[in-house]
Structure formats: C-alpha cells, structure tokens
Amino acid sequence: MKKTFLFIFISLFEFFCIFSETIAKPDYIIDDKRIFLDAQIAFDRQDYGLALKLVERAKAARKQKVKWEVYTLENSLKPEEVKRAGDFIPDILPVLSERQDYDALEIFFRYEKLYTMDFFENSAKKLIAFIKNRSEFPEADYLSGCVYQLEGEYSVAEQLFLKAFEFSSILDVPDEKYDILYSLADISFTKKNFEKYEEYLVLIISQDKAFKNNRLIDAMKSTIRSVKSDCMEKxxxxxxxxxxxxxxxxxxxxxxxxEKNEKDRALTTAALGALTGFSKVYDVVSKRNPEFEYAGLSSLFIEACKYTDIVEWGIKNNVWKGFNDFAENTFKNECPVFAVKLYTILKEHSPEEYWRAEASVRLDVITAAVKR
Known part of the structure; x- marks a missing residue:
C-alpha cells in the first residue's frame, strides 16, 4: 500500500512539474532590439565578426521574448474570471488589473502603443497569434546577409535576404522590404542571373499604383507621343x-x-522614374518655399538649384541623369517633339553640369536627325 501511495505521489509530482513549467521573464539587458542596435553599430564600424555574433544573440533574445510573451498572455487568460470577460481586450484589461497581473498588462499596453488595439480587432487571440509570428527577426537576417554579401558569400547572403523577405510583413519599418529586394536584385546582377534581377526590380515597382494602372500608362504614352508643342510640359x-x-x-x-532593346518597356520605366524624381523634387521645393509657383519644368529646376542638398540628393539618386535617359528614350521611341522639348530644358537648366552638357550634345544630334 505504501509503495502504491509513493508511486501515485511521485507521478502527481512529475505531472505538476511538467505542467507548471514557468518561463523566465527576459532581462532588459538582453533585449533583442538593444542587441540588434549594437550589431548595427558594429556593422557600421566594419567589425563584421562582432556584428554576426550580436545578430545571433539578438535572434535568440527575440525568440526568448516571444516565448515569454505568449506564455504570459496565454496563462493570464486561463482563470475563470478572465475567461468570463471573453476575447474582447477592453473587457479583459480591467479583470487583469484587478488580479494585479502586471506582466500581462504591460504586454497589452506595449502592443497597443506600437500598433493600437484596432490593429488586432481588439481580440486577445489575434494579438497572441501576431506575437507568435514575431519569433522571426527579418531585420537581423538582412543584416547578416549584408555581411556575407560584403565577404563575397553571395549564395549565403541570398538565402538570408530571401528569409528576411519571407517575413517582411513583420518588419518594424515596412519600407525596409525595399532594401531587401534591392539587395536581392544586386546579388542577382552580380551572379549574372538577369531574369531574377529583373524579377526583383519589377517586384519593387509593382508597389506603385501608377505602374499597375494600364489606363494611366497609356494616357502618359499618348501625351509623350503627341506632336503638339506643349506635350512635354503637359x-x-x-x-x-x-x-x-x-x-x-x-x-x-x-x-x-x-540594353535588351525593349524600347516600349524602357520608355515606360524611364517615364515613371523621371516622374517620380520630378514629384519628389516638386514636393520638397514647395515645402521649402510655399510661395513657389510652378511655371514649367525650367522653373522647378531653377528653384531646386537654390538648395544644395536637393541638387546633391538628385546627383546621388541619379535623378538628373534620369531626366536625360527619359529624353533619350522618347527619341528612340520616335517621339521627337517631346525629346527636343525636354532636351532643350535640360541643356539650359539641369541642376547637374554634366547632364546639361550631355543634353546639349544629344540635342544637336536629334535636331540634325529630325531635319533630315
């Protein structure tokens, strides 16, 4: 009888040990974001070995934090009085407050501050599901990929970039997905995989409503092909x-x-590129000088040249070159009126001297060709 009682006692003890396992709250010192910030600093200092070590620590800390948050929230919802509150977060919070469940409350309030509870439709279950998906750390995978890319380990870098893109929906800064895609395109170009190179770049521009709007593209091309003297300004x-x-x-x-002699596609992308650059410059200039009144492309270039940082931004991002490329593509697509009008403006007012000179040369060539 004593042996039977001892066996039952040991079995119950093991049962409760298994099902009462607790997960320690992560220490602030090993916070995943702080460690990742240190990894970024190491990367910027070109200490790539340390950067990789810190990235792995950050990823481990992220998994630990997510595991604790999920464990804490799931356990906070188990008591009967909390269950009676249902799944609606605003109904749950007062009960947790009354129970002094401060860890669970801290998690709820932190995610409310980051995303608002409307993002989770005020559902505790959806919040927990969201947190579970955050065990991956795409920013960390991307930084690791950048290190391996610099070291010439392109296949390893590509796999890390692909993993980062797979989980890009949980990036803290959503626009960082563009950095990932640009890096994938860059590696594809280096590996001479031009089909993938094009695929990644198209994936980037597919985020643009204008690119996906066929009616808009057709209207733009119609304006470009017009023989009216105001087609370029229009x-x-x-x-x-x-x-x-x-x-x-x-x-x-x-x-x-x-390079592939796909003239129509070249024109479309050149037009959208120049238009994107134009829109950005126009927006910045208008904010810098609220009294600025647009009176044609030349007026924008003249105003932009008053701000050194705008000119430098345009040089760094190939904006001024993009206008010349656009003009050249219009000529190659047999739109001489548009090409001459645009090159004429660029010859006199392009904010970058090199492209002013280039426009002058091309304008002479095109004018001679048109006269023949």
Missing part, C-alpha cells in the same frame, strides 16, 4: 507618382530594357 503638369523608394528600380529597369 506631361509634367498632368501626372504624379509618390513613392520615391521605387526611384532607383525604375532607372535600373530602364537601363536593363534599353
């Missing part, structure tokens, strides 16, 4: 694009299509 007066993160993708694709 183009920049009538159309706008807003997402300047796509700027480089448009320019790179335009060059790629030019």
């Amino acid at each position: 183009f920049f007066l009538m159309y706008r694009t807003e997402n300047f993160r796509l700027l480089n993708a448009y320019f790179l694709l335009s060059e790629y299509y030019q």
Whole structure:
C-alpha cells in the first residue's frame, strides 16, 4: 500500500512539474532590439565578426521574448474570471488589473502603443497569434546577409535576404522590404542571373499604383507621343507618382530594357522614374518655399538649384541623369517633339553640369536627325 501511495505521489509530482513549467521573464539587458542596435553599430564600424555574433544573440533574445510573451498572455487568460470577460481586450484589461497581473498588462499596453488595439480587432487571440509570428527577426537576417554579401558569400547572403523577405510583413519599418529586394536584385546582377534581377526590380515597382494602372500608362504614352508643342510640359503638369523608394528600380529597369532593346518597356520605366524624381523634387521645393509657383519644368529646376542638398540628393539618386535617359528614350521611341522639348530644358537648366552638357550634345544630334 505504501509503495502504491509513493508511486501515485511521485507521478502527481512529475505531472505538476511538467505542467507548471514557468518561463523566465527576459532581462532588459538582453533585449533583442538593444542587441540588434549594437550589431548595427558594429556593422557600421566594419567589425563584421562582432556584428554576426550580436545578430545571433539578438535572434535568440527575440525568440526568448516571444516565448515569454505568449506564455504570459496565454496563462493570464486561463482563470475563470478572465475567461468570463471573453476575447474582447477592453473587457479583459480591467479583470487583469484587478488580479494585479502586471506582466500581462504591460504586454497589452506595449502592443497597443506600437500598433493600437484596432490593429488586432481588439481580440486577445489575434494579438497572441501576431506575437507568435514575431519569433522571426527579418531585420537581423538582412543584416547578416549584408555581411556575407560584403565577404563575397553571395549564395549565403541570398538565402538570408530571401528569409528576411519571407517575413517582411513583420518588419518594424515596412519600407525596409525595399532594401531587401534591392539587395536581392544586386546579388542577382552580380551572379549574372538577369531574369531574377529583373524579377526583383519589377517586384519593387509593382508597389506603385501608377505602374499597375494600364489606363494611366497609356494616357502618359499618348501625351509623350503627341506632336503638339506643349506635350512635354503637359506631361509634367498632368501626372504624379509618390513613392520615391521605387526611384532607383525604375532607372535600373530602364537601363536593363534599353540594353535588351525593349524600347516600349524602357520608355515606360524611364517615364515613371523621371516622374517620380520630378514629384519628389516638386514636393520638397514647395515645402521649402510655399510661395513657389510652378511655371514649367525650367522653373522647378531653377528653384531646386537654390538648395544644395536637393541638387546633391538628385546627383546621388541619379535623378538628373534620369531626366536625360527619359529624353533619350522618347527619341528612340520616335517621339521627337517631346525629346527636343525636354532636351532643350535640360541643356539650359539641369541642376547637374554634366547632364546639361550631355543634353546639349544629344540635342544637336536629334535636331540634325529630325531635319533630315
């Protein structure tokens, strides 16, 4: 009888040990974001070995934090009085407060501050599901990929970039997905996988509503092909694009299509690239000088040249080059009126001297060709 009692006691003890396992609250010192910030600092200092070590620590800390948050929330919802409150977060919080469940409350309030509870439709279950998906750390995978890319380990870097993109929906800064795609395109170009190169760049510009709007594209091309003398000015007066993160993708694709002699695609991407650059410059200039009144492309260039940082930004991001490429593509697509009008403006007013000189040369060539 004693042996039987001892066996039951040991079995019950083991049972409760298993099902009462607790997960320690992560220490602030090993916070995943703090460690990742240190990894970024190490990367910027070109201490790549340390950066990789810190990235792995950050990823481990992220998994530990997510595991604790899920464990804490799931256990906080188990008591009967909490269950009676249902799944509606505003009904749950007062009960947790009354129970002095401060860890669970801290988690709820932190995610409310980051996303608002409307983001989770005020559902505790949806919040927990969201947290579970955050065990991955795409920013960390991307930084690791950047290290391996610099070290020439392109296949390893590519796999890390692909993993980062797979979980890009949980990036703290959503626009960082563009950085990931640009890096994938860059590696594909280095590996001479031009189909993938094009695919990644197209994936970037597919975020642009204008690119996906066939009616808009057709209308833009109709304006470009017009033989009316005001066709060029009308183009920049009538159309706008807003997402300047796509700027480089448009320019790179335009060059790629030019090399493949795909004239129509080259024109489309060159036009959208120039328009994106134009829209960004116009927006900044208008904010700098609220009294600025747009009176044609030349007026914008003249105003932009008053601000050194705008000119430098345009040089760094190939914006001024993009206008010349656009003009050249219009000529190659047999739109001489538009090409001459645009090159004439660029010859006199492009904010970058090199492209003013280039426009002057091309204008002479085109004018001679048109006269023949």
